[in-house]
Amino acid sequence: MTSRADIDVRPIDESEFPDWSRAMNVGFLREPTISEEFLEARRAQYTPGRTVGAFDDGRCVATFRSFAQELTAVGGAAVPADAVTNVTVSPTHRRRGLLTRMMAQDLAAAKERGDVVATLIAAEYPIYGRYGFGPATWATEWTVDVPRAGLDPRWAGPEDGGRLDLVDAEDVRKLGPELHARLRRSQPGAVSRDELWWQLTTGAVRFLPGFREPFFVVYRSAAGEVEGMAAYTTDDTWGDAKQPLNTAKVKWLTGVTPAAERALWRYLCSIDWVVRVRSGYRAPDDLLPHVLPDPRAAAVTTQADFLWVRILDVVRAMEARTYGAAGALVLEVADAGGLAGGRYRVEASADGAGTCAPTTENPHLSLDVADLATLWLGDESAVRLAALGRVREERAGAAREADALLRTSRRPWCPDIF
Structure with missing residues (x-):
């Protein structure tokens, strides 16, 4: 050897x-x-x-x-x-x-x-924590039983003045980048997409086996603005009694307004011959189940960690984000990799802006850099991590104060595998 x-x-x-x-x-x-x-x-x-x-x-x-x-x-x-x-x-x-x-x-x-950070999608959970990465977003996939969903089978399109159009791959490469840029400006956890991403998703470049050209559908608002887009494939499955049993698989769905999301999900659940819709990986608090009259028709088929983050610069990471309340927190950050450890004071103002600087003050919370990454995008609770023994309160009530500062009203989400 x-x-x-x-x-x-x-x-x-x-x-x-x-x-x-x-x-x-x-x-x-x-x-x-x-x-x-x-x-x-x-x-x-x-x-x-x-x-x-x-x-x-x-x-x-x-x-x-x-x-x-x-x-x-x-x-x-x-x-x-x-x-x-x-x-x-x-x-x-x-x-x-x-x-x-x-x-x-x-x-x-x-x-x-x-x-400021490093990112990855972990194939196996136990590997990357030892390098300072922590799971920062989660993903959920639903399978919708369309006949049970309770949607009106006569539905033929948006009722808000918007419209849906099937488009080709060239249209997606023209319209998609700006739409994703709009999503990124409002979605914590989203990542950038380069030109190659759009070439791969539309089949202009192919190096993975089994590529199938998807259908592409675009939602435009009543004013004609592109506010949503989805890519999906379907199989060709029929039952013994000549009943269609097809499944539509969503490759990706982007909506920058709730109206766009609702219209795209209703469209996918109204395609003739489709009796199941697999949603692809979505945020755990996605609108999908409750777009349906019967949310139980959307069964969770996957629920797992998704984007992992490793903080490389605590000061810049904490100053880049906004905060949910005014307050101050002193963090003792351990980093076995020697890249981002230290003691830092984070201070947030009422308008959500924050500052961060090294300090010699007594710490309020002690935690590993991987657990700081888990908290940074707002998805995890410091109180919960304290109960798990991964965060230590050095001052009573500090974990609850951290949650008031760090947690977000909607969960972060990363739409992309890379």
């Missing part, structure tokens, strides 16, 4: 991209053979210096990639983020510290660049 020291962990050059891609497929249990078409399409994601591999005797055995991203904080400000993805270790090289080495290099570089 090769010693840990003999395994070379470093950024790859472009000539090593095929070997790196093969190792990534192995780690994700996909077919290891890489086609030229796959490689050509996937090269668009290659970033020099941020595509990292571990090499044993010249063969890539672990992969890691990061890219520039923006994450929306509470209140709508965008902070620069280091988005981590394509993390794999081949089965032959587990438990040798390769992920730890790759992660340490990447987070140190992100801190040096001035990124």
Whole structure:
């Protein structure tokens, strides 16, 4: 067995991209053979210096990639983020510290660049807490039993003067970016989408197996403004008695107004032959179940953590967000990674603005940097974390005060897998 020291962990050059891609497929249990078409399409994601591999005797055995991203904080400000993805270790090289080495290099570089946070979508829950990441948003998927939903089968479109139109992929690439930008300005937890994202979702670039061109539907308000859009696919399933039993699967749905969300969900639940609608990953407090006359027709099929956040700069992270009340809180933040630990005073004014600075005052709450990340986007309760033993009150009542400052009226949500 090769010693840990003999395994070379470093950024790859472009000539090593095929070997790196093969190792990534192995780690994700996909077919290891890489086609030229796959490689050509996937090269668009290659970033020099941020595509990292571990090499044993010249063969890539672990992969890691990061890219520039923006994450929306509470209140709508965008902070620069280091988005981590394509993390794999081949089965032959587990438990040798390769992920730890790759992660340490990447987070140190992100801190040096001035990124405020790092982000990822965790395939497995236990892995990333030890690197200072905490689950900051959750996702829920519903399956709607359409015949049970209680909707009027005669419904033919919005009743608010708006309209719905099916559009093609080119329209989506034109209209989608601005619509998502509007969503990001109001949705804590949302992340930026680059041009490649829109090419992938519309099929202009294809490197994942099994791509099916979705249907795209757009909602326009009575004034003609694009306020919502959804992408969905359907199967072709019929029962023995020639009854349609089709399922519509929502790839993504964006609504920047409640009217747009309601209209899009009603549309999806009124398509002829469709008896089930799978919602895709939504915020746990999405409007969907209660858009239906019978909310029980929407059964929860997935409920899980989603976006994980690692705070790299406590001062900038806490000053980027807004607060729910006036008050002050002194936090003792532990960080085994040595990137963001310390004692900080957070002070919020009545208008929601906040300041943060290092301090020598006695702490009110002590917590790990991963738990601070969980609280930062407003989804988790400090009182709940204290009950779990993950936050320690140094002053009685401090956890309740933290909740008054940090929690949000609607839950944060990340619409994207990356």
